[in-house]
Amino acid sequence: MMFLRSLQPIASCSRSASRILPPVAARGPRLTRFVTTRTTPYHINGQTYPLDDHSNVPPTILAKLDRNLHLNPSHPISILRSIIESHFSTFTPVTPSSPILTVTQNFDDLGFTPDHPGRALSDSYYLNKNHVLRTHTSAHEIETYQKGLNQWLLTADVYRRDEIDSSHYPVFHQMEGASVWPSSELYKLPQMNAELASKLAECPLIIEDTSSISPENPYQKSHDPEHAAQITQHLKHSLNSLIFRLFGPIATKDGEPLRIRWIDAYFPFTSPSFEVEVWWDGDWLELLGSGVMQQPLLNRAGVPDKSGWAFGLGLERLCMVLFSIPDIRLFWTEDPRFISQFTPGQITPFKPYSKYPPVTRDVSFWIPDASKKGVTQWHENDYCEIVRDVAGDLVETVQLIDEFTHPKTGRRSKTYRLTYRSMDRNLLNDEISGLQSEVERRTISEMGIEIR
Ligand code: FA5
Ligand code: MG
Numbered sequence: 001m002m003f004l005r006s007l008q009p010i011a012s013c014s015r016s017a018s019r020i021l022p023p024v025a026a027r028g029p030r031l032t033r034f035v036t037t038r039t040t041p042y043h044i045n046g047q048t049y050p051l052d053d054h055s056n057v058p059p060t061i062l063a064k065l066d067r068n069l070h071l072n073p074s075h076p077i078s079i080l081r082s083i084i085e086s087h088f089s090t091f092t093p094v095t096p097s098s099p100i101l102t103v104t105q106n107f108d109d110l111g112f113t114p115d116h117p118g119r120a121l122s123d124s125y126y127l128n129k130n131h132v133l134r135t136h137t138s139a140h141e142i143e144t145y146q147k148g149l150n151q152w153l154l155t156a157d158v159y160r161r162d163e164i165d166s167s168h169y170p171v172f173h174q175m176e177g178a179s180v181w182p183s184s185e186l187y188k189l190p191q192m193n194a195e196l197a198s199k200l201a202e203c204p205l206i207i208e209d210t211s212s213i214s215p216e217n218p219y220q221k222s223h224d225p226e227h228a229a230q231i232t233q234h235l236k237h238s239l240n241s242l243i244f245r246l247f248g249p250i251a252t253k254d255g256e257p258l259r260i261r262w263i264d265a266y267f268p269f270t271s272p273s274f275e276v277e278v279w280w281d282g283d284w285l286e287l288l289g290s291g292v293m294q295q296p297l298l299n300r301a302g303v304p305d306k307s308g309w310a311f312g313l314g315l316e317r318l319c320m321v322l323f324s325i326p327d328i329r330l331f332w333t334e335d336p337r338f339i340s341q342f343t344p345g346q347i348t349p350f351k352p353y354s355k356y357p358p359v360t361r362d363v364s365f366w367i368p369d370a371s372k373k374g375v376t377q378w379h380e381n382d383y384c385e386i387v388r389d390v391a392g393d394l395v396e397t398v399q400l401i402d403e404f405t406h407p408k409t410g411r412r413s414k415t416y417r418l419t420y421r422s423m424d425r426n427l428l429n430d431e432i433s434g435l436q437s438e439v440e441r442r443t444i445s446e447m448g449i450e451i452r
Contacts (some may be wrong), residue, residue, distance in 0.1 A: 069294070156173065158174050161381040268294075324349040387439050
């Protein structure tokens, strides 16, 4: 889940940003929760999931359930998957069957508190209050340890309601990797670490490790600190060697060495916890989360004698850097000019077949007053969801460019810039005006906004 979410920068922009579409008469706030407009139960793979006040999976997301990009050997996601699997050659590859999990599997079993933001309807897709579309591959940790596997790599599609830009998409792929040892084998770690350290060849990569063990990011009380330190070392060496392997060939980009950094993080199921980021396109891009498995989780999985580490990495993010894929939506295009460029087993740079011009629209509105009874709290992800539902992959970014509170009435206004661009063709102005009016119609009736 996004545990430490960075704030979107708000570009300086005049409050009277031109409003391209005429104001639409407000019809007053909708008094119910923002959920799907669907009326019939979900039927997926022969199972029926009755609707309730949690159901919020739109048709655009349901349509992604069968795409299985990670199983198509010519797709960059699958190519990267198999390269990582061949790097960790002693690890068992695992593919879970369905993205539909119980709330217990996805959250409770991993120690998410009842009020954890990752559980919010604004952040996750629920079929109903008991069933969620997997939000991360960590949801399969317990069952995989239960199978008795000690070293494994599990790849799957995951689903999150999120912002809209070139590196976020509501469906993406994660690879979960783990390595655990019975206590009788932990004595081998210093030797394995020494071997890994000596193999980490000189490479024009800058790795900055800013992480540290502290009361905020501690070794676990039930662990011998010496063992915890060796497991942490093995985690870092293993991931650094993967990064060297993947980035070695492109380690100098535009004459600059590639920069990777380790930072402290927090996950309910690991301690200590870390994230790894890469410097890309002028900013730090987060690649993965990782840490030493919480012992209570391994105990619950029936392997109390084992301890070790796990990581979860975003395959799209890595692919974008390695294959020079500029926009996360491209992974989903069915244009043969995309898929025909790739060869199983090889990392080759993507050659954009064309860059079509963007069409932008700015829209300013008053957000509904959540202090009024029955009015749902404004959430940007709900807004993004409607935009995606209407415009699909034609929407490139939804950017907050201005906000203010009216000094007298206390009403809050927001101005968003919606950028539309097709990956495959030129857009027509009329087409975008039609989509934009539909976005406005739905945000008025479903979220209770009032266009300024
Ligand atoms: C997790 O999902 C943890 N389960 C990772 C983990 C596993 C930690 C095992 C400890 C042990 P996070 O929410 O940070 O963490 O997501 C992991 C990665 O998924 C991110 O680093 C990023 O590369 C990718 N990611 C997250 N959100 C998106 C998105 N909307 N689109 C594309 N990639 C994303
Ligand atoms: Mg993260």
